[in-house]
Amino acid sequence: MDVEPDADRPAAAPAPPTFDEWVAARGSSLLRFAYVVTGSQHAAEDAVQDALARACERWDRVGRTTDPDTYVRRMIVNAHISRWRRTRRESPVEALVAADPQPDLADRVGTESAVWAVCADLPPRQRAAVVLRFYEDLEYAEIAGLLSCSEATVRSHVHRALGALRARLTEEDR
Amino acid sequence: MTDDADLERTFREGLRHAAGRAEVGLPLAARAKAGARTRRRRRWAVVGAVAAVVTVAGVTVVVRGGNSPERSDDHTATEPTVAPVTEWRAESWHNLTVDVPADWGWGTAPLTMSFDDTPVLCGGPGADLGVDGARRRAEGDAPWVGRPIMLSDACLAAPFQAPVAPYVWLGAAVEPGTEELGDGYTQETVEAFGTTLTVASQDPGLRRHVLESARATTDCEARLPSRPAVAGMPIEGLDPVHSAQLCAYQKGEDGFDLVYAATLDEATAQALYAGDGLGSQSATNLCAGKFDEYLRVRFSGKDAMGSAELTADWVVDPGCQQVEIGPGFVLPLKAACLAALTRNGLPVVLRSFIGMLG
Numbered sequence: 313m314d315v316e317p318d319a320d321r322p323a324a325a326p327a328p329p330t331f332d333e334w335v336a337a338r339g340s341s342l343l344r345f346a347y348v349v350t351g352s353q354h355a356a357e358d359a360v361q362d363a364l365a366r367a368c369e370r371w372d373r374v375g376r377t378t379d380p381d382t383y384v385r386r387m388i389v390n391a392h393i394s395r396w397r398r399t400r401r402e403s404p405v406e407a408l409v410a411a412d413p414q415p416d417l418a419d420r421v422g423t424e425s426a427v428w429a430v431c432a433d434l435p436p437r438q439r440a441a442v443v444l445r446f447y448e449d450l451e452y453a454e455i456a457g458l459l460s461c462s463e464a465t466v467r468s469h470v471h472r473a474l475g476a477l478r479a480r481l482t483e484e485d486r
Numbered sequence: 487m488t489d490d491a492d493l494e495r496t497f498r499e500g501l502r503h504a505a506g507r508a509e510v511g512l513p514l515a516a517r518a519k520a521g522a523r524t525r526r527r528r529r530w531a532v533v534g535a536v537a538a539v540v541t542v543a544g545v546t547v548v549v550r551g552g553n554s555p556e557r558s559d560d561h562t563a564t565e566p567t568v569a570p571v572t573e574w575r576a577e578s579w580h581n582l583t584v585d586v587p588a589d590w591g592w593g594t595a596p597l598t599m600s601f602d603d604t605p606v607l608c609g610g611p612g613a614d615l616g617v618d619g620a621r622r623r624a625e626g627d628a629p630w631v632g633r634p635i636m637l638s639d640a641c642l643a644a645p646f647q648a649p650v651a652p653y654v655w656l657g658a659a660v661e662p663g664t665e666e667l668g669d670g671y672t673q674e675t676v677e678a679f680g681t682t683l684t685v686a687s688q689d690p691g692l693r694r695h696v697l698e699s700a701r702a703t704t705d706c707e708a709r710l711p712s713r714p715a716v717a718g719m720p721i722e723g724l725d726p727v728h729s730a731q732l733c734a735y736q737k738g739e740d741g742f743d744l745v746y747a748a749t750l751d752e753a754t755a756q757a758l759y760a761g762d763g764l765g766s767q768s769a770t771n772l773c774a775g776k777f778d779e780y781l782r783v784r785f786s787g788k789d790a791m792g793s794a795e796l797t798a799d800w801v802v803d804p805g806c807q808q809v810e811i812g813p814g815f816v817l818p819l820k821a822a823c824l825a826a827l828t829r830n831g832l833p834v835v836l837r838s839f840i841g842m843l844g
Contacts (some may be wrong), residue, residue, distance in 0.1 A: 332515045340510035347508035348501050356508060364514055365521030390599060396617075428501025446497040447505065461739060474493045 324401040331368050338381060346388050349443050351432055355392065363387035385448070386458050389440045426484060430476045434469075437461075441469035489619050571692060574699075577631050577831075578747040579656035581708035582679040585699035586631045586654045591616040592831035594654035595632030595684070596644065601631070605644040605659040609637025612651050615834045627651050633745065634658055637834055649673075652687035654696055660684050675702070680708075698757035703744060706733030706782070710742040717799040718808050724787030724796055728753035731786070734832060737778035746835045750783070757787050757799075763823025764809065777805035777838045781827065802827065805838035 329337070342364075346356035367384050374380050421449045431439050437459060444455045445466075452470075456463040502689040573588035596605035613630035614637050615621060631654045648668035658675075660682055665673045673686035674693050676702040685811050702708075714735060730750040735742035750758070757763070769790025781802040801810045804827075807819045819827075833839040 331518075335515040335518065339512070339514040342513065343510045343514070344505035344508045348505045353509055357512065360514060361517050361521050366514075368518045368522040423496055424500045424503050427497055430502055433499075442497065443501060447501040449498075451722060465739070473497070474490060477493050477497065481493075483580030 331371045331375065334375065334380060335364065338384075341381075342384060342388065345443070345447065347394070348431070348447050349389055349436075350392050351439070359388045362391040363380060377391045382458075389444070389458065393436045393440065424483070426477060428479045430473060430480055433476065434473060438469040438473065439465075441466050442473045445470050454481055488792075491541040501515060510547075541629075544722075547644035571695070574695075576705075576747075577654070577656065578703045578744060579633055580679075580681050580743055580745075581703050582656060582681050582685060583701050583703045583705075584654065584656070584678075584685060584746075584818065585698055586696065587629065589617055590629040590631055590654070592834045593632045593653075595634045595636045595653075595658035596646075596660055597634035597636070598659045604626050607644075608639065608641040609635075609834075611642075611646070611649065611653075615831065619829060627655060629655065631831070633835060634834060635745075635840070637840060649686055652689070652692065653685070655682070655684035657681040658684050660691065680702070703747065705749075706744050706747045708744050709738070709740070710735060711740075713737075713742055714780050714799070716801050716812055716815075718797050722824075723757065723790045724785055725790035727751055727756050727759045727785050727787035728784045730758065731784045732827065733782045733784070734836060735780050735782070736836070738830060742778075742780070746830075746832055748830045750827070754829075757783060758783070758823060758826060763826065764811075765818035765820060777836070779804060779836045779838050781832075783809075783827070804816045804828075804832075804836055817827050 339360075342360050343356055346360045347353060350356045350359055363384050366387055367380070374383055431442060436441065440459060441455055444450045444458060445452070450458070452463045452466050455466045459466065503578050507723060510622075514622060521572075552667035571587040574585040575588040576583050577586050593612060593614040594607060594609035596607050598605055610630065610632065616628060627650045629651045633655075649671050650669075652671070655675075660673075660675045662675045662677050662682065667673050667686060670688040671686050672688075672690070674697060675682055675684040676697060677683075678700050683697065683700050685693045687693050713830065714733070729752060732748045733744060733749055735745040736745045737743075781803060783800045785798045785800070787796065787798075788794070802819065803809070804824070807824060808816050809819050810816045828839065
């Protein structure tokens with residue numbers, strides 16, 4: 313006898329992913345995010361591992377949140393800022409290497425280098441604001457909440473970064 | 487390229503391409519689990535140490551049944567040992583000033599890292615520094631007034647063990663309310679003058695006294711828009727100097743926040759003002775602002791050429807061990823002078839003394 317599904321019964325909420333499942337699905341994206349936040353592979357791996365270790369400890373809670381990504385990205389940003397505060401030095405930023413770029417790639421590589429160089433010159437908090445704005449496409453208010461500062465401060469960070477990029481590109485055009 | 491929209495697009499494309507260079511496909515879950523195990527072991531090591539202190543510090547008495555004085559096997563309990571407080575001192579944090587027992591030391595209070603809302607205690611528990619100037623990090627059972635400052639990079643996450651000593655926390659990351667902590671300790675937290683005030687003790691009278699003593703900070707400005715500046719240095723000077731107020735500021739989000747205040751005794755104030763412990767050569771200002779922390783020392787005394795009460799402000803840069811005594815006139819501080827200035831809680835409040843690693 314076939315049993316018809318009970319149409320009146322609400323569908324059970326899907327089980328939250330296990331920690332392993334979630335990391336398998338999101339790990340690469342987190343590493344890429346951490347890479348642009350920190351500026352180096354080594355610092356990115358440190359920040360991601362730090363954040364994931366904390367998330368793992370409380371996965372019962374984190375896994376049930378509507379957006380574990382946001383939670384962990386916030387931890388990554390702050391793990392990097394905290395590490396920087398403790399050491400008061402930037403992680404060495406990897407240079408953007410493009411050996412013998414093809415002519416049609418030269419412009420793109422040059423522009424990308426300028427973006428990377430501008431980011432490298434920013435303190436970690438400002439850099440995080442820029443990455444969250446232009447890589448994660450977050451609203452200013454979301455970034456302010458994530459960085460525990462005012463929206464005006466975030467706007468100021470982003471505005472300064474745009475100014476720095478403008479200056480660098482103008483300089484390169486000369 | 488000057489258009490903001492173009493620049494934003496350039497940022498987006500540049501970051502997207504850069505992100506593509508990250509090496510992915512790493513065993514992140516396995517590493518994270520190993521990291522979590524390490525963190526748990528470290529935390530349990532701290533908890534174990536605290537539990538050991540509780541066992542040693544508790545005073546065990548026999549609680550007898552009400553109607554049968556002969557019985558002695560009902561159960562045991564820990565009885566608080568509370569001595570009356572006879573002397574109090576003021577402690578300030580931002581715009582909050584409270585009275586705490588004068589013999590309590592200084593230490594840390596729960597704070598939150600910006601990546602996590604869980605309060606952590608980075609240092610202590612217990613006074614890290616006694617009023618006698620002795621470091622007490624290993625003891626853990628000395629009452630203390632704590633500020634949300636990292637005194638160690640080994641942090642203990644909430645919930646914390648039952649305390650083994652009473653404490654007052656200024657500006658701690660604690661929600662307002664009352665909590666029974668065990669061993670007879672009650673913790674009360676209120677919002678006061680723009681921050682939080684927490685007191686935990688087995689003595690309800692002490693808790694009440696501390697909470698009722700909360701007031702706005704008046705001896706020092708709670709916040710300065712910029713670093714403190716020298717002021718009011720009369721050419722003829724002050725004579726005699728009869729007191730000096732020390733206000734310690736640390737750079738915050740919107741200016742410099744008061745993190746500590748103390749009054750220097752008359753002898754120290756006079757010795758300092760007389761130049762004892764100041765170098766004679768001008769210091770270079772290359773180091774200035776290394777830690778974004780400054781002490782403003784406001785001397786009060788009589789006008790040397792008259793009878794008016796005057797003040798003069800010096801600004802000490804503790805990270806660089808130098809003092810500005812007039813506009814642009816910077817002198818090095820000798821160790822003895824710095825020691826006189828820091829015969830109080832400052833060594834566990836300012837990063838200049840704590841160091842970046844706690």
